[in-house]
Amino acid sequence: MNTAIAAFTERGVELALRIAGFLGGDVFAPERISRDGVRAIDGSLTEWAGKIFRRAGTIVFVGACGIAVRAIAPHVRDKMSDPAVIVADEAGKFVIPILSGHVGGANEIARKIAGFLHAVPVITTATDVNNLPAIDEWAVKNDCVIENPNVIKNVSSRVLEGGDVGVAVTWENIPAPFPVTLMLRPRVLVLGAGCNRGVDSAEFEHSAMDFLNGAGVSVLSLKALATIDIKKDEPAMKVFAERHNIPLVTFSAVELQALKGEFSSSETVRKFTGTDNVCERACVLCAGERAVLMRSKCIYDGMTFALARM
Numbered sequence: 001m002n003t004a005i006a007a008f009t010e011r012g013v014e015l016a017l018r019i020a021g022f023l024g025g026d027v028f029a030p031e032r033i034s035r036d037g038v039r040a041i042d043g044s045l046t047e048w049a050g051k052i053f054r055r056a057g058t059i060v061f062v063g064a065c066g067i068a069v070r071a072i073a074p075h076v077r078d079k080m081s082d083p084a085v086i087v088a089d090e091a092g093k094f095v096i097p098i099l100s101g102h103v104g105g106a107n108e109i110a111r112k113i114a115g116f117l118h119a120v121p122v123i124t125t126a127t128d129v130n131n132l133p134a135i136d137e138w139a140v141k142n143d144c145v146i147e148n149p150n151v152i153k154n155v156s157s158r159v160l161e162g163g164d165v166g167v168a169v170t171w172e173n174i175p176a177p178f179p180v181t182l183m184l185r186p187r188v189l190v191l192g193a194g195c196n197r198g199v200d201s202a203e204f205e206h207s208a209m210d211f212l213n214g215a216g217v218s219v220l221s222l223k224a225l226a227t228i229d230i231k232k233d234e235p236a237m238k239v240f241a242e243r244h245n246i247p248l249v250t251f252s253a254v255e256l257q258a259l260k261g262e263f264s265s266s267e268t269v270r271k272f273t274g275t276d277n278v279c280e281r282a283c284v285l286c287a288g289e290r291a292v293l294m295r296s297k298c299i300y301d302g303m304t305f306a307l308a309r310m
Helices: 010-023 045-053 065-075 106-117 135-141 149-161 201-215 235-243 253-258 267-273 279-287
Strands: 003-007 026-029 038-040 058-062 084-088 094-099 144-146 166-169 181-186 189-195 222-228 248-251 292-300 303-309
Touching: 003 010, 003 045, 010 026, 010 038, 010 058, 010 106, 045 058, 045 065, 058 065, 058 106, 065 084, 065 094, 084 106, 094 106, 135 144, 135 149, 135 181, 149 181, 189 201, 189 235, 189 279, 201 235, 201 292, 201 303, 222 235, 222 279, 235 248, 248 279, 253 279, 279 292, 279 303
Parallel strands: 003 026, 003 058, 026 038, 058 084, 166 181, 189 222, 222 248
Antiparallel strands: 084 094, 144 181, 189 303, 292 303
8 A cells, every 4th residue: 555545524535535536545534434435444543543654655634733643653763764644634725744754755745735636735844944955855756765864964954054065876885975974875776686496595695795795886776686587486585675675576588588788608597597697687687778787697605696787
């Protein structure tokens, strides 16, 4: 579930359904006013919010801010993982982001909802109020992972004071170039991998990290883990992809072998997989047009890795 919209009155439900039609998502309401297209809130509102917090990327409350605040308060963790939380009054006059305005995108979503409803977006974050750039919001829009989110507050404070700030946008493992540096990792790298059946997950993790460190790149810049389709259920690969919050992308042997370019070739690999190379071909194919093979095949115990840049 990406978006959940909660309402508490008949009028609120009507507005929630309009928002869902525009934004997408599921509408929830107390059982007494639930209907077709409106799911009943299970248990208390706080319990419901706890379940939704773990599943949704955006939560919209149609009602009073106080209701929303009390519902989400026990579940708030940090700005890097909390969903976007937005409140709209049931008359549709105001739309207010109350949590995860930048990283979660609540400010931008609130503006979109307000535009649809011809309402007033009430944005309170200091950088927005002062028409200054919010580096964490910029990072999300440009598909960058924030390596050291604890620095965001310092950077934003310096921006508001009119001072200089240090921001590095790089996939390379380099020393921080400024006294206080916010490190942003653009997700532009694809790790290609092949392995023996049943390889140990911890060994796969250790070998993959050793390979990435040898390439001088940050694991946070990975966009995907790519391999052949016969490995789509390989536990070690699935664990690695889940741990680093990236998709496991697979291709058939025919797709891999049809890719034009210069790649390492192994008749043994061809015999068992149907293609002469898995890791190099998979990462380049996944990285798309004009992909650059940054590091060619490296062999570990029962594993191979290669790296491509989008």
